[in-house]
Amino acid sequence: MQAIQIKRPVLLTVVCIIGFIWVVVSLPGVFAPEVKKIGDWMPAIFGFIRASMFISMIGVWYMKRWGVRLFIIVFFIKESVFLLIDNTNYFSIALSIFFISSMLAYYKRMDPNL
Amino acid sequence: MIFLGLFRESILFAFHALVVNKLRTILSLLGITIGIFAIIMVFTVVDSLEQNLRKSVQSLGDDVVFIQKWPWAFSEDYPWWKYMNRPLPDYTELDEVLRGCDGAQSAAFVATSRITVKYQSSSIENVTIVMASHQYDKVKNFEIAEGRYFTDIESSAGRPVAVIGDVLAKALFPMQDPLGKTIKVNGAKVTVIGVFKKEGESILGGSPDTQVLVPVNYARSLVDIRDESLDPQIMVRAKPGVTNDDLISELTGLMRSVRKIKPAGEEDFALNQTSLISNQFDSLFGIIGIAGWIIGGFSILVGGFGIANIMFVSVKERTNIIGIQKSLGAKNYFILLQFMFESVFLSFIGGLIGLLIVFMITLFAGDSFGMEIVLSRSNVILGFTISILIGVVSGFVPAYTASQMDPVEAIRSN
Structure with missing residues (x-):
């Protein structure tokens, strides 16, 4: 049983590279003093969001549909949390929407399996 | 499953x-x-x-304004030379504050110094002595574990009484009740009437554990309370519902009139509050x-x-x-x-x-x-x-x- 190898489009490669950098750069933000001040469990919630984003990016890198689905779910969770704490970042929303549209454009070409 | x-x-x-x-x-x-x-x-x-x-x-008080010579906040263009010639807060100004400030719940004149305390053969050097007027217990947050605070008469008449810190009491009177004992403060006899509740060390200093509190009217006989090294100040606590900003605004007007500063003249006092440190x-x-x-x-x-x-x-x-x-x-x-x-x-x-x-x-x-x-x-x-x-x-x-x-x-x- 050979895993299906689907050639990844350049746009998704760029999206994934930006996404990986984004996750790595924002990862230390999980334990930033400002996050801890919002609430004791906030670092855990932020950590879960960052880890899920990272995993979804790996999914997209391997051209897996679950990666796109996970990214969309995480996007909504993340924005809901940011909305609750009144910390909405419009640049982050715009970047995420760009990512989602790029991923959806190639969704049909992606592998539906894990 | x-x-x-x-x-x-x-x-x-x-x-x-x-x-x-x-x-x-x-x-x-x-x-x-x-x-x-x-x-x-x-x-x-x-x-x-x-x-x-x-x-x-917080132990200094969130709702307390300190009338002092020097401000606590420092900026790059800190004009220290202007503050050098300012007059020190005076004990007589306390009466004006108590009489004229509607937003003040209580106010006290406070000065501090370092002294030597003795009891029989025991002697402790470099003890902080706090010389305060009667309402000090209303502007400063502290509790008395044993004994009592000064009465109004003791404060106004300047009786030789003192409230001492817990650490000091244990050091001077091991296995003894300190209340009623006479200690020597810079050679003068003072009766211990109370002991502060132990608070532990404070990072900013000024923990009551190692302090001696005496009425300012008595302290006049020991030291010159107008000496700048004693850092004389007037502590004013706001009434409930009065904000610090309102109190500062009222005190600014009051102090300007007390010191007869012209409308265009610069203030010669500083009104400090704990939020400046925070x-x-x-x-x-x-x-x-x-x-x-x-x-x-x-x-x-x-x-x-x-x-x-x-x-x-x-x-x-x-x-x-x-x-x-x-x-x-x-x-x-x-x-x-x-x-x-x-x-x-x-x-x-x-x-x-x-x-x-x-x-x-x-x-x-x-x-x-x-x-x-x-x-x-x-x-x-x-x-x-x-x-x-x-x-x-x-x-x-x-x-x-x-x-x-x-x-x-x-x-x-x-």
């Missing part, structure tokens, strides 16, 4: 792999342990320091927090790379086992979970050890650094969050690579 069975089995596989390779497990744990230790220790010390400082500032702490702790964040971040990064490296080695080593498992029907997610658990478990244990070390240090340190160091719940949650996060992030790629292997190719590999 099948999923739960597979879930349990993948945990057991992961655990077995960790137990079999003990040295490798310990070495990988070390990276995360050091990382978590570094970051949580920094945060614990910073949080404890911040908490202690804020407690000390604001400076905010920026200081912001910087310390970022420094700790960077130090800890790099330590965690190194630990994460260590875990990822070990997981890749682990996948490589067990490639043919993965092949056999897959050919016997193991699903991709089973292989994925197996390696993910191994990675998360590894970093979780590493984080746990790191947190335990921090906890042990806080236990042994106690309050030997002049403050209590406490590992807070938020830092424990943060420690576990980071370790699990590192386990997930650094273990996912090797685990996913393993789950995507072709069983035939995997069995063939050496």
